[in-house]
Amino acid sequence: MARRLLNLALNHRKAVFWGLGLLTLAFSALLPLIQIDTDPENMLPADNPARVFHNEVKERFDMHDTIVVGVVNEQSVYNPQTLANLHSLSEFAEGLDGVIAPDLMSLSNVDNITQEGAGTLRFEWMMREPPDTQAQARTIRENVEDLPLLFNTLVSEDGKAAAIYVPIEDKNQSYAIGRELQSHIDGFEAGDDWHITGLPIAEDRFGYEMFVQMGISAPLAGLVIFILLWVFFRNIPFIVAPMIVSVSTVLITMGALIGAGFTVHIMSSMIAIFLMPIAVVDSVHIMSEFADRYRKGSSVRQVVTEVMGHLFTPMLFTSVTSSIGFLSLMLTPIPPVQIFGFFVGLGIMLAFLSTIIFIPAYLVSLNPATLDRMVDKLPAEDRSLVARVLPPLGKLARSHAKLWTVGFVALFAVSVWGITQIQINDNPVRWFKSDHELRIADRVLNDHFAGTYDAFMVLQSSSDAVDKAQSALTDASTNESLSEATRTWLKDQTLDSPESLSDLILALDDRLFEVGGEDADALEALMNQLEQLDSQSQAFLQPENLEYIQQLEQHLASTGLVGKSNSLADVVKTVNRELRSGEAEDYRLPDSADAVAQTLLQYQSSHRPQDLWHFVTPDYRESLVWLQLTSGDNQDMTAVVESVDQYLQDNPLPEGLNLEWAGKSYLNVVWQAEMVEGMVGSLISAFVIVLIIMMLLFRSVAFGIVAMLPLTLTITGIYGLIGWVGKDYDMPIAVLSALTLGLSIDFAIHFVERTRAYFRETGDWSKTMQLMFLEPGRAITRNAIVIAVGFTPLLVAPLVPYITVGFFLATIMALSALVTLILLPTVMTLLQRWLFRAS
Template sequence: MGQPLFRFATSHRRLVYWALGLVTAIFVALLPQIQIDTDPENMLPADNTQRVFHNAVKQRFSMHDTIVVGVVNEKGVYNPQTLGALHALTEYAEGIEGVIEADLMSLANVDNITQEDPGTIRFEWMMKTPPKDNAAAERIRKQAENLPLLYNTLVSEDRKAAALYVPIKDKNQSYAIARELKSHIDALDSSDDWHITGLPVAEDRFGYEMFVQMGISAPLAGLTIFVLLFVFFRNIPFIVPAMIVAMSTVLITMGLLIGMGFTVHIMSSMIAIFLMPIAVVDSVHILSEFADRFKPGDDAKAVIGEVMGHLFTPMLFTSVTSTVGFLSLMITPIPPVQIFGAFVGFGILLAFLITVTFVPAYLCGLSDKTLTRLTQKLPDESQSKLAPALVKLGHLAGSHARLWVMGFVVILAVSVWGISQIQINDNPVRWFKSDHELRIADRVLNDHFAGTYNAYLVLENTQGDNQDKVTAAIEKKAQNKALSEDTADWLKGRASADSDINDHIMAIDDKSFEVSFDEADVLSELLLKLERINSQSKAFLQPEVLSYISDLEQHLKQTGLVGKSNSLADVVKTVNRELRSGEEKDYQLPANANGVAQTLLQYQSSHRPQDLWHFVTPDYQSALVWLQLTSGDNQHMTAVVDAVDQYTTEHPLPKGLELNWAGKAYLNVVWQQQMVEGMLDSLTSAFVIVLIMMVLLFRSLLFGILAMLPLTLTITLIYGLIGWVGKDYDMPIAVLSALTLGLSVDFAIHFIERFRATLSQQQEWSATIKLMFQEPARAISRNAIVIAMGFTPLLFAPLVPYITVGVFLASIMAISAIVTLVMLPSVMSLFKNHLVRTAR
């Protein structure tokens, strides 16, 4: 296959040039259609059970993504200037397009709940107008601190901070809305410290900075590779084809991704920076061997034919194995990771195809005069600075083989221990550097308040609306002898009607005005029965259920994992306190369901009656507990889930209730768990596939196993290093396994393939090892340096995931190259006699 492709490319050079240029131009034209997506929710498939439930809960309880604005004054926020600025910002926020005005929440638009007379309460605006003096500000402090629903949510316990919660219709507008708020804050006559945070802002802000980073990192990577190739070959025309291959691969792959309608997520944004260095790997091998072989007067086509004859098979298999490594990511249940793996895998095969057609065509197209001039400028490969270092490395690798192998075994064991220390964790706010304004805002506000991260505990009544009891009660009354035949038939019809209990109550109440007094008495008895059933069916009007919720909240607070929680129980206890004495001793639940219903009826006469439906559904069949967390880390959220599980195990839920989770903090845990499991499956399956490919390529089980040793040690060492340094296992770290697998085996394939060919020619071990640490080792080392340095622009990124990828990919390249050049010769030395006999 290699030779026909080579002959076609070199015989139709212009066609190759035009085809590559045309295809690249077509896909470049698709790039302006780019759409950015940084929503972690999309890490889960749209039909994922937890994601579907989360969105259903948001709709059911009218919960929205929220921007949190905090004002901090170290001397205290209860002064006319600070509260006046907060009031002005609240009014401004209400008019911003995309903000849900009715649910916006600050001291300026919430109610103060007080007792007017015993048995009656009064709702008045907490801060309808800004306070004019310190005395008025002090009254606001006392009122706010007397309301558990507001305390440590809208005002901090230390009295140094106040918050404004800005619910938004579309989380994709969060960064734009945050900028509007920031602009207005800058225009305020305020000497306070203002901070804006919240997961929606972090995610949307990341999208903006990610877009900028895409435009910087990929070109810088290309420039870095260009400079390195120039250092290696000292001739610009000679390295041009490698750069064309890299740029064409990146542009076509990204154009295809965007043209197919895929959004650019945090993972797919790294496709360009991944492909830029990887795409030049095969070109470097070709250029390196061509530079070694070509002499003035040689036929360029014949030389490149020999080079391609040696390299085509190992380049094909390295490309296929690298592709397998990335395509294995499609096994994961995380859509953005699947897309990343698919398109990087495609890009690698595309780079191979462009390399084996365009590079030979380019080199053969150069005139004899140009090639002679090129070879005169090329450095003497044997005298390069890299050459003596590799000769020494080859000597070290060939000596004391058993000692080297023992050393690698020890490294493997220590790395396995390091892997056991890895902690799975992620948090979108931590995608920014520690000195980023979002990270600072996150630290400051979570130090002052109960927490800016939200999780929702959702309790549902699984016993339904007691329709059977309703039907039985109506049918029984229909048999009462005091009823006329028409009324009895009418009741039987109601019993068989497909209506809820409220419809039945309204219909029977209306009917009671149309019948005789005796029949009306019977219907009145039925109404009382149905109302009791209705009250009992409303699970979250029952004091014992609310008491359970209250006890669970108290337990979570005592664990120290939850800064604060708000629930229907808190609403009921607050209103009940004011209905009774207004004193702390009456901050408790009513004794019966009627008492609970009375408190809620009172609450609905407030200025914000819709707030009730954030905690319970109108049919009282489902309730929500809003948990405030000071950390968005997965480990923190997982600990909260475990605490709830432990509590419900020791204190079973009331009969008929079911507990579930929702909220962004919880969804992050879900997709992280699925990603880890998916990555393990993908790595395992890819490892097995690559092993089979190695055995088939070398037609030898021994050589197949040898080819897998470097990648095994590299993967183990890299992830062991992650455990040693305490780096959290997050999304970027997870996908590094695919790159480690693909590129580590690349070096092994080239080393083993060239070793077998050289040993077959030399028939002598020492001579073979000596030759292996000349051009083959130089090509492997150059590729490792090019790829590692190609990722260094990421080290200067303002986004932590990009820095993480840059650091670890550079480490992977360095480690895999060293392991290949040291470990393989050492292990091969143990089978020296067998390998020499095989070559004869």
């Protein structure tokens, strides 16, 4: 196969050039169809149970993604000017397209609940018009502090911050709506600090900046690689070839992804910057060895043939193993990670094919004078920095083999300990740098308020009322004392849901007007029985269930993990207080279901009756507890869930109730857990596959294991470093395992393959090692430098995931090359008689 591909490249050069050019243009034409997606919810499959339940909860309780706007005044927000601005912004927000105006929450459109008389309530707007005097502002403060539902939610406990909660129809509109809000804020007089935050706007803002970053990082990486290649080879026509391969690989791969209908997520946005350096790996090997072998007057075709004869097999296997490293990500249950892994793996194999066909064709097409000028400009082999450093390094590795081995074993042990210290955590707001306006807003508002991050506890009734009602209906329909018409009518009734039970009660009430005598008595008795069952199934009218919710809220408040919680119990207690005395001693739950129902009926007379259905469903069989958290970190959300689980274990739920979780903060925990488990599985699977490939490549179990040593030490070293420095294990860090697996083995394959070839030629171990730290060593070092430096443009990115990837990938490349050039000579020196006994 190698000979056929080389003949194609050398004998049909124009076809090769035109073919690559047209293919690149065709896929590049698909790039304008790009669609950006930064919603972490899409890290889970659409049919994931947690995601399905989350969306069902949002629909049932009419919950929406929300932008949080906060104003801070270090003296007090309760002053006429600040409250006037708050009122102005609230009215402006209500008129914006994409904003759900009835559910917007601010001081200007919520109710103040007071007692108008014995047993009656008065609902009036908290701040229908902004106050004209400081005295009026103080009155607003007194009213807010008297309403637990609003206090520390709309106005901070210290009185220095106020918030507007802006619900939106589509989270993809959040960045645009946020800019319109900011434009209105910019028109206010100075004196207050305004901030805009919330997970939806953070995610949408990241999408905008990610799109910009894609257009900067990949070209910048290409420029850096171009400069490095010029430093190595000092000839622009010569180094154009790998750049063509790199750029065409990126364009074709991204075009294929977009053309296939996939959205560009945070993961797939990194494909270009990943492929740009990786795509030149094989090219650098070819061009490095070509530059070392070519002399004036040499036959370019002959030199290219020799170089390709040496490098084709190791390049094939390095490309296959690199591709497997990324394709293993398809074993994870995270769709964006699967897409990322597939297309990077595809891009690597595309780069390999392009390299082995295009590079030989390009080199043979170059004017010999151009190659001669390159030879003149290149420093002598023994005068270059790389050439001066490598031989002493090889000698050092061989002469202190046992000492190096002890050092590597110690490093491995310490790395394993570091891995045990890794903390799994992520937070979309932390994808921005600490000085970003969103991070500042997040810190400021969460310092003042109970929290801008949401989580929902959903309690559901699993009452068997429907089954009992069906049994009662069946018994009645078979009662021989009833008329045939009544029994037939009863048999025609259906009971398959709690809603159908309420419908049947209404139908029985209507039927009573049509029958008499014994039929009427039986139907009335049945209706009373069903009403009792229906009342019992309305779990969240029962005081004991609301009392349990109240105790659970008190427990969460005592842990310090939750800033505040709001529930149906809080609504009922507030209304009950005003219905009775208006005093603190009546801020409690009523004693009966009827009394609870009366408070909720009264609440529905407010200006915002729909707010009730955010906490309970109209059939009172499901209830939602809204938790406000000051942190969006997965660790903190996990701690809340664990605290609730422990509470439920010590204090079981009332019979017939169960508890589930929903909310963005909880979904982040779910996909992080699945990602970690999936990454571990994919890494182990890929490791085993690569080990088998190494054994097949070298036709030796021993050499296969030896080739895996640098990879093993690099993976443990990098993840040990993450544990040592306390870097959270997040989405970008998780993907590094694939890159480490895919690229760390490349250097080992070239080193082992060339070592075996040289030993077969020389039969002398010392001579073999000397040769290895000449041409092969220079090629490995140049490749490591190109790839490592190629990722450094990410270090100046404004987005933390890109910085993380840039730093760790550069470190991975440097470490894996260094480990290969020291560990392999060390191990092979100690085991040379066993490894090379056949020779």
